[in-house]
Amino acid sequence: MSAVIAGFPDHAVLTEVGPRDGLQSEPIFVPTSEKIALIQALLDAGLRRFEITSFVSPKAVPQMRDAAEVLAAFRDREDAHLTALVPNMRGAEAAIEAGVDAMVLFASASESHNLKNVNRSRTASLKGFADVARLAEGTGVRLQGAIATAFGCPFEGEVDARAVVDQARAYVDLGMDYITLGDTTGMATPALVVKRVQALRPVLGKSTTLALHFHNTRGVGLACAYAGLGQGITHYESSIGGLGGCPFVPRATGNVATEDLAYMLMESGVETGTDLDRLIRAAQLAERIVGRELPGQVMKAGPRLKTASMDSVRTANG
C-alpha cells in the first residue's frame, strides 16, 4: 500500500519511549532482565530508535537505577539509536560514560511546570543545557531537546506559541538537531498540532528534525498524529502498550500506544519498518511485566483483517 492520503509522508520513524517514560512511573522495580527482554522484543518488531533509560538520581527514581546496565545490553547494536534522558551534569557524565548515542535534555514551555518538574526556572534549565553541551563536545554524543507542556500546561492552561518557538530556537543554538514537542498532560489537539508545526517550521529549517510525542489522555492522541502527518512530520514518539500514565489524572491514559500508532500509519500507507504482530506480542509482554491491563487497543482487537468464525460470536444488529 502506498501513501494514500494527500500530503502524507511515505515513511515515518517511531521512537519507543516505553522503557524510560513508560516504566519510570512504575512503583515496583522492574528487574533489569525484564527491561532488556522488552527492549529486545521491540527491536525484533523492527523498532530502531529508543529512549531507553534515564540517568537520574537512583534515590529520586529508583526504577532507573540500572540505566548503565540496560544500555550496556544494547550499545553494540549498530542499527539501534539509543538515547537517555539526562536532567543535569552528573547524569550527562554517566550517560556519556555508558555510551548513549544522544542525550535528551528537557525543559517545559511553561514556567510553573518546569519549576514543579525539575525545581528550577526555565532560564536556569537552559543555562544547565549549555554546560551539558560543552561536556558533550568532542565525545560524539549528540544532544536532543524535549519541550514539555508544548501544547498546554496543567497549571497555567494555554501555553504561548512564542514560548515554544523561543525554546526551540535556544535548542537549535545549543546544537540540537532533534527536537520533540511533548504533550505532557494530553492537551494537544489536532488544530494545535497544525499551529505548532507551522510556527516552528521557520525556526527549525531543514537540518533539525521535529518529533511529536502525544498523550492519549483525552482520546485524541492518534488524531493529533494524523494531523502531524498532514503537515509532513515523520518522527513520532510512543510507548508500547501505552505504558506510562498521566500523573495528573488517576483514571486517564498517558502515552499513545506504539502498536496503535504503527497500525494507523501502516493503514495510511506510511511505512514504519515495524511488524504489527510482533509489536502486539511486545505489548502483551509489557502487560505481563507490569502485571495489569494496558490501554493499547490493537493488542486487544488484533490486526484489522483477523477474521472470526461465524460460530464464535453473537451479533447485536449493526
Add this chain to the structure above:
Amino acid sequence: MSAVIAGFPDHAVLTEVGPRDGLQSEPIFVPTSEKIALIQALLDAGLRRFEITSFVSPKAVPQMRDAAEVLAAFRDREDAHLTALVPNMRGAEAAIEAGVDAMVLFASASESHNLKNVNRSRTASLKGFADVARLAEGTGVRLQGAIATAFGCPFEGEVDARAVVDQARAYVDLGMDYITLGDTTGMATPALVVKRVQALRPVLGKSTTLALHFHNTRGVGLACAYAGLGQGITHYESSIGGLGGCPFVPRATGNVATEDLAYMLMESGVETGTDLDRLIRAAQLAERIVGRELPGQVMKAGPRLKTASMDSVRTANG
C-alpha cells in the same frame, strides 16, 4: 474559535446512539426511567438527534422492550429528531405507531455478516426495506439506511467498495435521504474513510446526507472522524461514554464516545451546539446506570483547560 483546519466544515451534527446501540447489548434491563433520564441529560447537553430505541422482538432483545414508552417521553420535543432501528415490518408498524421521526433500516455490505446479524441474504433485506418504504408512504415518517460492515467484515475481511456503493444506491432509490456507514467491528481506517466518501459522493449527490459511525476498537475512531471532516462530512454518530461494546472482542471498546468526539470537534473549530461539561456529566450518568467504567476519555481527564493545583501532583520528568 473558528474552523482552523483547511477543508473542515464549520459545524457538525452528532447523532447520539447510546440509548439504542449502547444499551442494547447490556445484559441487565435498564429501567425505563433511567433510560429517559439519560436521554434528558443528553438533550440538556445540546444533542438533538437520537437513535433512541429499537423496535425489535422483546424476546430477542429484552433490553428494548420499552421502546414505545421511551419514545413517548420525548416525541413532543419539536426540536429533537428521534429515530428507531427497525428490523422488519412488525417493527416498522410499531415505530410508526409510536411516533418516530424516522426509521433506520440496516443491512450489511458483506453477505456473511448480514446472514449472521439478521438471518437473511442482503437481497432479502433490501426486498424487506421496499415493503417498509411502502408502509411508510404518506405517514410523514422518513427512512434512513445504515450500511453495516461498510469498512470491513469480521468474517470476510475486506469489503468491496462496489458492494457499499451499490447498497447506497439502492437506499437512495428507496427514498432514503440519510445514509450511515457503520464501522461495525472497528475496521475503519482514516485512509479507508477517504476512499469510501469519495466513492459514494457521485451516488449520493447533494440531497442525501452521509453520516459516519465509527468504533474505537483499534484506537483510530477519532482519527477516522478527523479524516471524515477533511472530506467535508458533517454528520457523525457516537455513543455517550462509549457505551456499547464490540461483540467480537471481549476487552475491546466499541462506539466512539460522544464527549470525546465533541471535544475533538470543538477543539478543531467545528461547532456542535453541545456543552462539554454537560456531556461529561451525562457520560458519568451512563457509567452509574451500567455500573462499570466506560471507555470515554474526556470524562476522566476533564476539559482541556481544567488546571490542577501545583501542590496536588507528583510529576515524572516530561
